[in-house]
Amino acid sequence: MEYTQLGRTGLKVSRLVLGTMNFGPQTGEADSHTIMDAALDAGLNFFDTANVYGWGENKGRTEEIIGSWFAQGGDRRDKVVLATKMYANMGPDGPAWPNHDKLSALNIRRAVDASLKRLKTDYIDVYQFHHVDRDTPADEIWQAIDVLLQQGKILYAGSSNFPGWKIAQMNEAAARRAMVGLVSEQCLYNLAERRAEMEVIPAAQAYGLGVIPWSPLHGGLLGGVLKKEVEGGRRTSGRAADALAKAPLRAQVQAYENLLDKHGLEPGEVALAWLLTRPGITGPIVGPRTLSQLESALRALDLELSEELLADLDTIFPGPGPAPEAFAW
Template sequence: MSTTLDTYRLLGRSGLRVSPLSLGTMTFGDDWGWGADKDEARRILDAYTERGGNFVDTANMYTNGTSEQLLGELTQGRRDELVLATKYTMLSRPGDPNSGGNHRKSMVRSVERSLRNLQTDYIDLLYLHAWDFTTPVEEIMRAMDDLVRQGKVLYVGISDAPAWQVARMQTIADLRGWSPLVALQIEYSLAERTVERDLIPMARELGLGVLPWSPLASGVLTGKYTEADLDHDGGTAGAAGTRKNVAASNNSLTPRTLQIADVVKKVAERNNYTSAQVALAWTLLNPGVTSTIVGARTQQQLEQNLSALDVELSDQDVAELESASAVELGFPHDFLNLPMTRAVTQGGLQIESRRH
């Protein structure tokens, strides 16, 4: 379904209007060896906003903080026109146990630093970046609510966390009248569909807009890698180095994902699209997805990716893509969908649900 950047969507259960493709700025800054310098970052941001894009995503330690700093400079004079999202959790001072994590001290200090870097007095959307398995959920939700009440943060969301913890947090927020989570940022692509088991259905049920990150599987779905690139020794556990290193360390570069990339290429060539455009367009077919995050190192890459909004995929195209990338939903989902299970719970009844 063709659309445009200025055909805005509501973010989760909020009234906030955002573009269907959001601009990821992990590529702003060359601290990690593969990003865009200030001038190219400006061209990328200008190209995005000139087409009506308004949703920009960063994090406290992307390119060691340079991403936020560049955005602070580049958004002057148009700050209020943009929805700026950032995240906290990443360790900012190695060796300091409280300079990272999900707890209140980490959150508050990270937000104060982000406000300075972004040269603004409020953050539109603050995410918890990654689950730390140690901080009580009540501490997180109360601290987020305090920041909203102070006006330093307008909306809150969560990224990279177990579905049952997110559901628990949302329930507590609702019961206590705290600010609810309105956004869920997760890895989602033709190469990573396991989130269709619980995370995406949970988000739809509880009012969180889904924002896929790495929709191109660290570049693998663009077709840039071949079997020769599988000899990568697993990559290193870090973002610095090369994009190939990131793909390897993310476990995105595997024999299976290369096979999926081949099918993406086949569908793209048949329809005169690029592989990237097809892979991005596919994510937007999921009704739970509000806005897919696209990153780019050059203005040309960005403009090619934004053209995914013009992609029209046939039923045959979608069937081929989903057959090649299918994952088992596992228990209890597969069990509950068995004919025997449905027969003993519903008999021959036809029940239409309008909830999703």
């Protein structure tokens, strides 16, 4: 396993991040434990989750599954760099209660304590804001985070789905308080969705944040979806189906699959390997439902893409380029 620093920190993390969103809704507790054991055995030490995973009446269930895995011992917790997220409403079912969501100091305090209880741990390595809160001042957010740092409940703070300007604003506010600020950003980034290259990734690089792409296969779109339709009669659904309905994406995906078929390569593995070649990328999040999906993701670490193949991929999925050139001169 190859490791890298998480942004400008001294924290060493694996080049793949184990995403756990499927644990609970798609994958049972026992199989989830098996996948986490296999990931750790392979040297994958960076695990990501969120307080809302499990969804609906089962929100929080994913953190509970990870907590029961930690409780088995064997130095599991000590070996893992644990990241979780907060923002979504975690209040009682029914009409949304105020102060049970977003990034107020009250909700940050409430959310971290609830996550620690579910995760059966006394600290979180990377505590992430799952979304921008347009109503809460940056100083209030950092004041709450400073308390958690002093209490030892978290070690670092990160963001998810933040635009470039918000990364800058938050880190400038942290600097005024002599705080480290954000150390990572989780963003939607893959071959088919490259808008993060305009401002998010440059902002992250400028402020020393590690970039952690989510949905590296674009909801399965880059995992050989068209070939599976033909060979297995499997109907495409979810994010991939929505994306395929938009021209010219279906033609691009077909060209992508044809190119990799010519090279004898698996589309999903190439999509992950491509992200590992991109500047500023710490490692993509892989969210396996099964052990075989984890094994496929791990193979991407050993895949070397030629300059010719990288150029061909850029031809099929051209990125927008940096701002302002992406939309101006």
